[in-house]
Amino acid sequence: DDKLLTEPLSHPDFFNVKELFSLKDLFDARVHLGHKKGCRHRFMEPYIFGCRLDHDIIDLDQTVQHLQLALNFTAHVAYRGGIILFVSRKRQFCHLIESTARACGEYAHTRFWQGGLLTNAHVQFGPGVRLPDLLIFLSTLNNVFEPHVAIRDAAKMNIPTVGVVDTNCNPCLITYPVPGNDDSPAAVELYCKLFRMTIIRAKDRRRQSEAVEELR
Amino acid sequence: TLRLIFTTTAVQRKNVGASGPEKYTEAFIKKQIEEFNLGKRHLANMMGEDPETFTQEDIDRAIAYLFPSGLFDKRARPMMKHPTEIFPEQRKIQWGEDGRPFHFLFYTGKQSYYSLMHDTYEKLLNVQKHQDQLIAQDLPLQREKRNLAGSRWLTKIELEEMLLEKVSDDDYSRFIQLLQKLVALPCAEIEEKYIQKFSKEVPAQLQKVVIEPLQYDERGVAFSTGEGKRKTASATAIVYDNGTGKITVNGIDILHYFPVLQDREQLLFPFQFLGRIGKHDMVCTVSGGGRSAQAGAIRLASAKALRSFVTEKEVEFMRQAGLLTVDPRVKERKKPGQEGPRRKFTWKKR
Numbered sequence: 001d002d003k004l005l006t007e008p009l010s011h012p013d014f015f016n017v018k019e020l021f022s023l024k025d026l027f028d029a030r031v032h033l034g035h036k037k038g039c040r041h042r043f044m045e046p047y048i049f050g051c052r053l054d055h056d057i058i059d060l061d062q063t064v065q066h067l068q069l070a071l072n073f074t075a076h077v078a079y080r081g082g083i084i085l086f087v088s089r090k091r092q093f094c095h096l097i098e099s100t101a102r103a104c105g106e107y108a109h110t111r112f113w114q115g116g117l118l119t120n121a122h123v124q125f126g127p128g129v130r131l132p133d134l135l136i137f138l139s140t141l142n143n144v145f146e147p148h149v150a151i152r153d154a155a156k157m158n159i160p161t162v163g164v165v166d167t168n169c170n171p172c173l174i175t176y177p178v179p180g181n182d183d184s185p186a187a188v189e190l191y192c193k194l195f196r197m198t199i200i201r202a203k204d205r206r207r208q209s210e211a212v213e214e215l216r
Numbered sequence: 217t218l219r220l221i222f223t224t225t226a227v228q229r230k231n232v233g234a235s236g237p238e239k240y241t242e243a244f245i246k247k248q249i250e251e252f253n254l255g256k257r258h259l260a261n262m263m264g265e266d267p268e269t270f271t272q273e274d275i276d277r278a279i280a281y282l283f284p285s286g287l288f289d290k291r292a293r294p295m296m297k298h299p300t301e302i303f304p305e306q307r308k309i310q311w312g313e314d315g316r317p318f319h320f321l322f323y324t325g326k327q328s329y330y331s332l333m334h335d336t337y338e339k340l341l342n343v344q345k346h347q348d349q350l351i352a353q354d355l356p357l358q359r360e361k362r363n364l365a366g367s368r369w370l371t372k373i374e375l376e377e378m379l380l381e382k383v384s385d386d387d388y389s390r391f392i393q394l395l396q397k398l399v400a401l402p403c404a405e406i407e408e409k410y411i412q413k414f415s416k417e418v419p420a421q422l423q424k425v426v427i428e429p430l431q432y433d434e435r436g437v438a439f440s441t442g443e444g445k446r447k448t449a450s451a452t453a454i455v456y457d458n459g460t461g462k463i464t465v466n467g468i469d470i471l472h473y474f475p476v477l478q479d480r481e482q483l484l485f486p487f488q489f490l491g492r493i494g495k496h497d498m499v500c501t502v503s504g505g506g507r508s509a510q511a512g513a514i515r516l517a518s519a520k521a522l523r524s525f526v527t528e529k530e531v532e533f534m535r536q537a538g539l540l541t542v543d544p545r546v547k548e549r550k551k552p553g554q555e556g557p558r559r560k561f562t563w564k565k566r
Contacts, residue, residue: 107320111324129315130315
């Protein structure tokens with residue numbers, strides 16, 4: 001059992017997430033498109049490749065690296081049977097994200113975030129609740145263009161976060177930010193597909209390893 | 217177990233009341249059901265009856281015999297019922313042994329409501345897809361109008377019962393708006409079964425007042441009956457056709473029964489209104505109330521009886537004149553601290 005948990009940590013890319021996507025896929029899904037120059041957040045400047053006719057372009061090389069780290073992390077969390085919560089406050093993609101979460105066997109929260117969900121969970125849900133072990137933000141802003149409360153709450157509760165940060169978002173409190181577009185349907189569908197494939201892959205790998213261990 | 221976060225000792229104190237009513241696990245309920253069945257057999261044995269055919273009524277009788285109680289409230293007396301009736305149907309604990317919740321929307325707080333919204337939206341998308349396919353194949357879209365007049369949506373309370381959790385007014389109105397949007401699409405017939413889960417039949421609305429047809433007695437004279445009430449008096453009137461205008465109350469002529477002109481005017485008003493003063497005979501019985509109340513009751517009874525003799529338009533005129541409405545005024549009750557219903561005690565300055 002100990003070997004099951006320590007073995008993946010020795011490899012840099014145990015689940016081979018690099019092969020799931022390429023720079024061209026990101027470009028085709030319009031992940032590099034940011035908002036206009038006026039909406040730019042100061043802390044996103046290192047991730048921005050340039051500005052053309054007032055439109056910000058996100059540097060896809062950095063995105064590729066960040067995305068690989070993020071996918072690798074989610075794969076490890078899923079391998080160890082952690083609870084993953086997909087969060088987004090974009091109404092367009094609410095249904096898509098909930099279906100993705102259902103397909104993976106994980107959880108989603110694309111609705112109004114009640115204040116004490118993470119910080120007051122034992123009162124809201126009942127004693128003995130297990131909090132999520134990873135939050136994945138497919139859009140870090142809420143409907144009034146302010147940072148989502150869950151980022152701050154996850155940081156308070158020591159829960160790691162993976163988030164797709166657009167040019168108007170604050171990447172500060174997110175553990176694995178992924179600079180990229182969060183508004184286009186093509187981009188969000190690509191992210192959903194990638195997360196779904198990593199989580200399913202990690203879970204299958206876990207079941208295979210457990211079966212192999214039992215045979216011995 | 218609590219996560220290590222920066223708190224004070226005051227916050228770490230358990231808030232016992234805030235966690236809501238006690239939640240029962242499925243295993244607990246199952247154990248209770250087994251114990252109940254065993255106890256039922258023991259009880260049947262004790263009473264000398266057959267354990268196989270021991271019904272709930274037999275159990276109640278046996279318990280009432282073995283544990284007699286003089287308490288007034290039936291719910292306080294000892295009872296032995298099936299656990300599903302005792303433990304209220306509520307959410308059992310929502311997560312498994314490893315801590316992972318069962319429902320994928322558990323962390324939203326209102327899982328059944330949001331899953332309902334999710335499913336309804338999925339049906340909406342299906343209908344839109346179907347519509348797009350039909351348009352792509354250039355087929356005409358079906359335009360059958362659903363009968364909206366005979367059905368209503370579920371009320372908020374019924375929805376709460378269905379979902380087993382509280383639904384706020386905003387949430388309820390959003391759900392109804394989504395359903396209406398779904399129904400408004402042309403190809404909504406595909407999801408008819410799903411929509412029927414949330415709509416209810418409204419029973420027949422206004423009961424149209426049936427005017428009874430004329431009856432004929434042995435002499436061949438047409439007559440009809442009517443009943444009326446006013447304050448505490450109730451009256452029945454039988455109006456005969458081809459009459460001379462004779463009116464009898466409890467076997468006594470109205471001149472003797474109602475000496476006051478005002479009461480006789482009340483009696484004659486329906487006939488005067490229809491212009492049929494000398495044409496009908498009337499026999500009435502009346503009981504209860506006082507002089508004026510009896511007069512009003514007979515007036516209403518005779519007006520109701522006259523409906524059968526008269527056209528529908530004249531019935532409508534009678535109704536608008538107020539001849540067919542029951543007078544709802546009754547004696548108002550006396551309140552404490554006052555001398556009568558409205559009169560207060562005399563106010564003395566000192």
